[in-house]
Amino acid sequence: MPPTGEPQRGQLEVGHGAPTGNPETGSRALDSSGGRGAVAGVPTRAWVAWAAGALTYVVAIFHRGSLGVAGTMAVDRLGIDATLLSLFSAVPLGVFAATQIPVGLLVDRYGPRKLLTLSLMVMAGGQAMVAGGTSFAAVLAGRALLGCGDAMVMLSVLRLIAAWFPAARAPVLAQVTVVVGTAGGLAAAPPLSAALRAFGWEPVFFSVALATSCLMVAVWLGVRDAPPDALRSGRSGSPGETLRTALAEAWRQPATRVGLWLMFTVHFPVQVFVLLWGFPFLTQAQGLSATTASYVTAVPLVVTMALGPVFGVISGRRPHWRIPLVLVIVGATSVMWGLVLLWPGAHTPLPVLFLLAIVLGLGNPAAVFGLDIARSGSPMHRVGAATGIANIGGYTAALLAMMLIGVTLDRAHATSADPGVADFRLALATQFLLQALGVVLLLRLLRRRRAGSAGSGPSPVCVSDT
Known part of the structure; x- marks a missing residue:
């Protein structure tokens, strides 16, 4: 029996792939195809895909706050004041907000596996620019790339959750993903701060960029966009549909x-x-x-x-x-x-x-x-x-x-x-x-x-x- 708030299968009728239900609560008609109905268990492949996505989110949160523990070092390295330093936080946030809609469309079209892999590639490149940058403009451009890569992660994880897990579990997993990412980012701050003091700016940030790029392999191997039966069912948009449509x-x-x-x-x-x-x-x-x-x-x-x-x-x-x-x-x-x-x-x-x-x-x-x-x-x-x-x-x-x-x-x-x-x-x-x-x-x-x-x-x- 599904938990309270999850519709019974016998009550539902889904036609033409259109969403149905109450737009105020977000509840809607569901069926069992693609693993979205109430099922007795969740396949191991689903947990592997979610874990890979959650790990990518931890990495994104880590990159988001990576310059926060290096603020004093950034001021000395780049010769900037506090006002310019604040832009290193504001610019990634602005890029993140500006790219949410394009990223959402790309996730729908190309799938979370490709977007998560691309996000790691972009974040690795951005962190490499931060590591090697000796000017304010170069480091700011690297931070902008970090914001762009960060923007791809959560939407991709939400798409994975929607594809692999029953509807009643999706809200909990979305919240757990946020918790895991936040905890990971907080836990990573002290080691990063100690590493910067011990080894310096370039060795540490180049190492972070290299580790991020290595994770691309794990994500590519661990993530599948949806269960095989969902892929065969052909639940997708019109083949001729444009991004604007x-x-x-x-x-x-x-x-x-x-x-x-x-x-x-x-x-x-x-x-x-x-x-x-x-x-x-x-x-x-x-x-x-x-x-x-x-x-x-x-x-x-x-x-x-x-x-x-x-x-x-x-x-x-x-x-x-x-x-x-x-x-x-x-x-x-x-x-x-x-x-x-x-x-x-x-x-x-x-x-x-x-x-x-x-x-x-x-x-x-x-x-x-x-x-x-x-x-x-x-x-x-x-x-x-x-x-x-x-x-x-x-x-x-x-x-x-x-x-x-x-x-x-x-x-x-x-x-x-x-x-x-x-x-x-x-x-x-x-x-x-x-x-x-x-x-x-x-x-x-x-x-x-x-x-x-x-x-x-x-x-x-x-x-x-x-």
């Missing part, structure tokens, strides 16, 4: 747009806090030491690792809880930021700041709900494009929020002085505008879908969400 069809799927606006709304606050503005706010506006501030900004990552699998179980077994839970987390995030920014006096107590970090950390696993909705509301040959469109929502909102905060901060304080508490409060309050926009657009889309469903009469396909 595939993108348009993926966008027309209601679940894709629900996933996009969900991620736009819930994901950006934690990214803004961890990647850019949390540390300056805590040290400059709240008066915390660098060590204490680093502990606070690490809390969201710990929350992600601890609660990710729990959110995966909720998404798989109670898909109708996804939207309400996201709205609760968005509300809690707004309340906590309001409490911190309106706290009487100059500094907010440290326990309140830790509580803010905990609440922000909920946004990471909640954002994966958007990928679950886009994936489960799409036919197999559109999973990559749909999840790519959804994924771009969170990163677009993060970039907009980072720029809006920066512009507001520059305009709020005098050019001759550092930003003060009031300046940071005003700048960080601009996040409420993006959250309100996201909630309005998400609820508007859901209301339209409900009205459309009510007006069209009973659906010929019955999908159970409970």
Whole structure:
């Protein structure tokens, strides 16, 4: 008997490869072909494919943070200041966001095996450029390549999960992949830092690039795009379909747009806090030491690792809880930021700041709900494009929020002085505008879908969400 939230086979009817079901929860009609129905066991080949994809994600997270532990060395090697150093984080993020839709289309067309292998090739090349680069432009170009390679990984792993595993297991495996990648990246930081101190910039980063290129062989041998019966069934798009047509069809799927606006709304606050503005706010506006501030900004990552699998179980077994839970987390995030920014006096107590970090950390696993909705509301040959469109929502909102905060901060304080508490409060309050926009657009889309469903009469396909 399938877990709660997974449709019974007898209730379902799938025709012409079109997605069916509730676009709000992401549940849809499934059949047993290609290993997507409820099955008693999962073949070993499926676990091998997922493990290879998860290992690639660990490598991507490692590359993403590799320059973070070499910041001081980069300043000395390249002769740059802190502003230029910050671009080494901003540029890969921008490239990552810009390439999500093209990568999703390519995953659908060429399969995750080729894309994962290509991602390792691109990351190896990018890290080699970082290793050998002696100018700011060369190292920045290498970091951009790392962002491009990173962008191919998660969408490819999601496509593998969708092809090889029953639908009820997919949300849990997606969350576990995130947890494994995050834990791997954190665990790799101390050894990399020690290696850089012992051996220097070029030997270490060239070795990392070489190890990454060697993993290409393991991924190519270990990954298969789908079970043989799924490949023989011919569940793919039209042979003459262009990438533009595939993108348009993926966008027309209601679940894709629900996933996009969900991620736009819930994901950006934690990214803004961890990647850019949390540390300056805590040290400059709240008066915390660098060590204490680093502990606070690490809390969201710990929350992600601890609660990710729990959110995966909720998404798989109670898909109708996804939207309400996201709205609760968005509300809690707004309340906590309001409490911190309106706290009487100059500094907010440290326990309140830790509580803010905990609440922000909920946004990471909640954002994966958007990928679950886009994936489960799409036919197999559109999973990559749909999840790519959804994924771009969170990163677009993060970039907009980072720029809006920066512009507001520059305009709020005098050019001759550092930003003060009031300046940071005003700048960080601009996040409420993006959250309100996201909630309005998400609820508007859901209301339209409900009205459309009510007006069209009973659906010929019955999908159970409970």
